[in-house]
Amino acid sequence: MAAPLRQQTDLRDLLLRYQQGDTAAAAELVRAASPMLLRFCLGQGDTRDEVEDVLQEIWLRIHRARHTYRPENPAEPWLYAIARYTRLDARRRRSRFRAREVQVDPLPEVAAASPPDTASTSMAALLAVLPPGQREVLLLLKGCGMSLEEVARATCSTVGAVKQKAHRAYERLRAAVGGVQREAAE
Amino acid sequence: MTCREISWLLAGGGPLPEDAAQHLAACEACRKLTALGETVVPASLSAELEQRLVTAATQALRPVRPLGPPGRYMAALLGAAAAVAAAGIAVMGTAGWTANGTLTRAYFVTMLATGLAAAAATLSRMMFPGALPRLSPALVMAAALAAVLTGGADFPVRHYAHFGRAAAACFSIGLAHAALAGAAAALVLRRGLVLARGKAAALAGLLGGLAGLSVLFAFCPHLDLGHYLLGHASMTAAATALGWALAAGYERLLPRAHSG
Numbered sequence: 147m148a149a150p151l152r153q154q155t156d157l158r159d160l161l162l163r164y165q166q167g168d169t170a171a172a173a174e175l176v177r178a179a180s181p182m183l184l185r186f187c188l189g190q191g192d193t194r195d196e197v198e199d200v201l202q203e204i205w206l207r208i209h210r211a212r213h214t215y216r217p218e219n220p221a222e223p224w225l226y227a228i229a230r231y232t233r234l235d236a237r238r239r240r241s242r243f244r245a246r247e248v249q250v251d252p253l254p255e256v257a258a259a260s261p262p263d264t265a266s267t268s269m270a271a272l273l274a275v276l277p278p279g280q281r282e283v284l285l286l287l288k289g290c291g292m293s294l295e296e297v298a299r300a301t302c303s304t305v306g307a308v309k310q311k312a313h314r315a316y317e318r319l320r321a322a323v324g325g326v327q328r329e330a331a332e
Numbered sequence: 333m334t335c336r337e338i339s340w341l342l343a344g345g346g347p348l349p350e351d352a353a354q355h356l357a358a359c360e361a362c363r364k365l366t367a368l369g370e371t372v373v374p375a376s377l378s379a380e381l382e383q384r385l386v387t388a389a390t391q392a393l394r395p396v397r398p399l400g401p402p403g404r405y406m407a408a409l410l411g412a413a414a415a416v417a418a419a420g421i422a423v424m425g426t427a428g429w430t431a432n433g434t435l436t437r438a439y440f441v442t443m444l445a446t447g448l449a450a451a452a453a454t455l456s457r458m459m460f461p462g463a464l465p466r467l468s469p470a471l472v473m474a475a476a477l478a479a480v481l482t483g484g485a486d487f488p489v490r491h492y493a494h495f496g497r498a499a500a501a502c503f504s505i506g507l508a509h510a511a512l513a514g515a516a517a518a519l520v521l522r523r524g525l526v527l528a529r530g531k532a533a534a535l536a537g538l539l540g541g542l543a544g545l546s547v548l549f550a551f552c553p554h555l556d557l558g559h560y561l562l563g564h565a566s567m568t569a570a571a572t573a574l575g576w577a578l579a580a581g582y583e584r585l586l587p588r589a590h591s592g
Binding site for chain 2: 164165166167169172173175176177180181184185188198201202205206207208209210211212213214215216217219220223224225226227228230231238242272284287288293294295298299300302303304309310312313315316317319320323324
């Protein structure tokens, strides 16, 4: 299931107008692309609060790198490639800070974290059994509706490697689903 | 049709053939996997978040000119490496080139030209997010370093008095040229947005290392295996590793500096 052609054309057109300094196109691009980037990050198990911070960083980076988009390339892989690396950077940074954190006082009670987005919980729960690389490929393929080539572009990989990863992910998911069925039967 | 075949079909992304229906009717696990993409519904943004994102995307918005085609940057990277190599050879001389046989010259010229072209082509595509990579950076590095090592097969084993000093001199000369070429490559790469910074820096190090190796091949008259492996081949590997280490150190020291 490839991304709909209409959406691809729209995003490409918006990106080109964004490069020309069109503020309305930039705002429209944010409205059109942010939900799919949000779903991409949520689907990988990040919390809503983490994703909202990362999303802002993603748009800052997209803004600074808008000159690197070339019209002959599809728009979605360009957006996802930037989103993917920004998210990985943010994760690395978070884990580094957490490793250095020293708790000196008992933590105050805080309000409950924002509830997970019901939109993507069922898929995220199923994908949680996969290693990050396989989860990401399956999310881009099935959750974001990209083709194998687009996923290869977004992940800086080859089409063959993406297909192999997706196949391994399905095999692992099948084992997990089968396991659940067996447990239920017992 | 088996479960494994269904997995391959799903991984391929295309529609399932008609005979898959029979299998799906009998296999619940495959049915669940097939329905995976259908469980997703659009995620929504709050109005406040959307406004913050619009602000991030439109701050100081002005027209920008898109980057030229990757071929232009490949030429710039090759040009930078060639300029450093040519300047080095002009200063150091060509005693090594004269001392080597025709077959060795043919091997090294082919290996260096191919390695430099592959590194420059891969690097230039890495400047464009979402560009389909023609060659994997790891594969280019592994193949180039293997070819550099294989280049020593033609040299005999010899012992002489100032072996260590000669190898250290060649290592330093090669690495100095590698640093110059690597720095020039970094200036070219800064025009784009390199996302896989560690791999790109290692590849830029390899590009520099190959430029340094070109200088050493033309200049160094020590034609023995030990000298080649310690002074020439290990310098290329060290330049690659140094590129990667610099990128890793940069990310560790300045975690937020590369957000642009």
